[in-house]
Amino acid sequence: MARLNYLSASNRKYLPPAIKRTSLFGWISTLYRITEDEVIEYAGLDAYVFLGFFKMAFKLLSVCWLVSAIVISPIRYYFTGDYDDDNGKDPEVPEYRLQTDGTLLIDSKKAYLVLYLIFTYVFTFVALHFLMEQTTKVIQKRQQILGQQNSVTDRTIRLTGVPPELRSERALKETIDSLGIGKAEKIVICKEWKKLDGLFRQRSDVLERLERAWAEYLGNDSKQTFNIRPFATTSYPMVYRDEESLPGEQVVPGEQTGLGEQTEPAVDAVPGEQTEPAIDAVGSVDSISSVSGIRKRPLIRLGLLGLWGRKVDAIDHYTKQLHAVDNEILSARERHYASTPTAFVTLDSVAAAQMFAQAVVDPRIGYMITTPAPAPRDIVWENLTLPSHSRKLKQSYITVITGILAVAFIVPVGYLATLLNMKSIRRFWPALGELLDDHPWAQDFVIDLLPVYLYTLLNFVIPYIYVWLSSKQGFVSYGEEELSVVSKNFFYVFVNMFLVFTMAGTASNYWGYLSDSKKLALQLAASLRGLSAFYVDTILLQGLALHPLKLLLTGQLFRFPVFRANCKTPRHYMNLYTPPDFNFGLNLPIPMLTLIITLLYSVMSTKILSAGLAYFIIGFYVYKFQLIYSCIHPQHSTGQVMPIIFRRVILGLLLFQLTVAGSLVLSNAWFFSVCLTPLPFITLTYLWYFQKNYQPLSYFIALRAIERSDEEVEGSESHSEIAQKSSTIDERRELNQTYEYPNLIQELDGPWLAVEGNQIVMATGDGIARKRLTFEEY
Incomplete structure (x- = not known):
């Protein structure tokens, strides 16, 4: 609930309804009409990058599918009688020999292999073209959007390694102002506030117990207290925050203004429409007073665990x-706390902040290191105030644990892969092999279906372990934590669920192949031929079955019967109806791996290209619906996930070239395989070019991109006026936010007794008080 108070507004209320009464699939046309600029406006720059990856994959795979279906597969069928070269058969060894004049004589039955050579080059350059096009588009949009923002985040830098003599606001301000880059408007020196952190954790625990006691006294259980009534006029999720977090906010007449408050209630709500419920407390202030003389107040024992005592x-x-x-x-707020080497410096312009973020300030190593600041609501304050050695220790041991888990998962994944064919089953599971030989129906289930479902289940469950590990790694912002989850989960699905799984699926001694890099390309190519049916089933399962389930928010559906029974207080119900977060660390790695797998088969299998194409088409609309209508991405959106996508696609292209080379060697087409040698160097050149020229623009804002922004600031009364005129989601969220330590300024509200209309009914020392609670479309 603490982070919820930092979430702020967007204008999703201007979105069209997602579902039309007249059509089951009418929401698709609505999504189609939502432009990319509207995606940025409603969901942020990270959502734009994520959906752009799906569009890039769709365009790339469309070209590959057309070429494969029209050119490669028909010619291959003419020569071999097989439409796809992925049947797992042992390839025939063709004869390649040089004639006396030096020309190459090729077996006519294998002449189609020249297509593999040609179209490996074609598909590589097509992929690089679309990848560079998308990267350029993202960077241009990023510079355009971020360059026009003037939120407090865009004008603030995080300063680490502040020397002891500068760990005061006055000394640090004088030093920064003297550099002549810009003027410091606000400086916050981070201090060792662990005492306050502990007190607020203690307060949260006591407040929880007190609210439960009040709920028991007032009869606020799920049957008596809360009447769940949906808003008929909305079709998007809501979040709640205190009105005081946005002082000066005006309520527009004719718009929805609070919980349970509508100016013109709709009488024809669309059944099945995604709506946000209003929570009305049956017990009002009058009813609270009326029960005071009727119900008995709850009692507790003061002994150990409340089992005995007075x-x-x-x-x-x-x-x-x-x-x-x-x-x-x-x-404790009045006490003096030791300063840490970390500070937040808010400057008078975005340009000054960007110059500081990209500058080397101090000639000494490790002093005055500047980086762009995370948004105030993104900061993990407990980690920020940790000593640097403690934070580094956390990062080190979590990294070690992550590596140990990656190695440990090889064993179960390897044994799971042995279920893919009878040869491996007989070797590793002799008793099971005998059983399956006697029951053909069981053999079909174990080989064709069971690995697909277990593979998908592992891909769903294990990433949450890495989410938890990243939360313990000491990152200073939730944005850094999310990017770390993307990297960790991709490493897991790529190494364990692809490389190990693929090679273990057809190799009798996959440990030998993993330890011998010379055999890697050959084994990868041979394994992929035998696993085409598995990957088709897996991609189709995830695309056609699991993607549509995401529209139902099945996690939320399962959450209701589990947590609703434990909802005892108004605060519990508010948390229950909070929209789910969209975590790119959970949702991005599998699509990246799916694109890589589809590319690996692009010259060998048209049916896998078809499955991959369907996956990205369906996934685009499903994720677009989630990001726009049903989920929230609370982190500050800066598009920094694009470098991760770029590098992973490059990795996929290198593997694609390696796989085709191995496939040609298996067919004894050594000459064609050698002809692919330049491709990895060309691909790595693109990566080098990206690292040198594109990556800086993925992390910083170019000074020329913010000239217009600074011109707007000049002549305005305040930065908040500029923010109010803007339409970016991050500026609206960060309006009137500051880098003050929350536990120093947070109000010490009393326990919630009820949520009545658009107000919280709270108990205070003077009796019962009301506090206005508003919600904003997020």
Whole structure:
């Protein structure tokens, strides 16, 4: 709930309804009409990059599919009688010999292999073209969007390695101003606030117990207290925040203004439409007063674990505890805390902030290191105030654990791959092999279906382990944490669920192949031929079956019966109805791996190209619906996931070239295989060019891109006025946010008794108070 208060507004209320009454698939046309600029406006730059990857994959695979279906497969069928070269048969060894005049004589039955050579070059250059085109497009859009923003995040840098003599606001401000780059408007020196962190954790625990006691007293269980009623006029998720977080906000007449409050309630709500529920408390202030003389107040025992000891009034007991903790917090806020080497510096312009972020400030090594600051709501303050050695220690041991897990997962993945054919089953599972020989129907299930479902299940479950590990690694922002999850999960699915799985699926001794790099290309090519049916089934399962399930938000559906029964307080219900977060670390690695697998088969199998094409078409619309209508991506959107995508696609192209070379060697087409030698060097040249020229623009804003932004700032009364005129989601979220430590300024509100209309009913020392609660479209 703490992060929820930092979430702010967008204008999703201007989106068209996602579902039309007259058509089951009408939402597709609605999504189709939402432009890329609207995606940025409603969901952020990261959503634009993510969906752009799907569009790039669609265009690339469309070209490959057309060439494969019209040229490669018909010619291959003419020579071999097989439409696809992925039947797993042992390839015949053709004869290649030089004539006396030096020309190459090729077996006519294998002449079609020249197509593999030609179209490996063609597909590589087509992929590089679309990849560079998409990267250029993202960078241009990134510079355009971020260059016009004037949020507090865009004007702030994070300074690490601040020397002791500069760890005060005045000294640091004088030093920065003296550099002549820009003026420091606000400086926040991070301090060792661990004492406050512990007090707020203690307060949260006491507040939870107190709200449960009040709920028991007022009868606020799921049957008596809350009437769940959907808004008929909305079709997008909501988040809640205190109105005070946006001072000066105006309510536009005729618009929805609060929980349960509508100016013109619709009477013809669309059944099945994605709506956000309003939570109305049956117990109002009057009913709270009325029960005071009827119901018995809850009692608790003061002994160990509440099992024995003197009974006391639970509400009074926890109220006294909360009052005591609040007094400690107020006292702790006045104490002096040692300064850390980290500071946030908000400058007078975006240009000054970008110059500082890209500059070397101090001649000493490790001092005054500048980086763009994360958004205030993205900061993990507990990690930020850690000593640098503690943070590095966390990162080190989590990295070690990640590596150990990657090695450990090789064993179960390898044994899972042995279920792909009877030869491996008989070798590793002799008893199972005998059983399957006697029951053909069981053999079909174990070989054709069971590995697909287990493979998909592992890809779904294990990434959450890496999400948890990344949360413990000490990153200072949720954005850095998310990018780390993308890298960790891709490493897992690529190494364990692709390389190990593919080679173990057809190799009797895959450990030998993993340890011998000379055999890697040959084994990869041979294994891919035998696993084409598995990958077709897997891609189709994920594309045609699992993608549509994402529209239902099955995680949320399963969450309701599990957590709703445990909802006892108004705050619990508010959290239950919070829209789900969209985590790129969970949703991006599998599509990247799917593109790589499809590329590997691009010259060998048209049916896998067809499956991959269907996967990206369906996935584009499913994820677009999620990002626009059903989920939120709370991190500050800067498009920094694009370099990760670029490097992974380059990796896929290198593997594609290696696989085709291995396939040609298996067919004894050594000359054709050698002709592919320049391709990896060409591909790596593109990677070098990206690292040198594109990557800096993926992390920083060019100074010329923010000239217009600075011109707008000149002559305006304040930066908040500029932010109010803007339409980017991040500026709206960060309006009036600051880099002040939240536990120093957070209000010490009393327990929630009910959510009544658009107000929170709270208990205070003076009695019962109301606090306005508004929600904004997110």
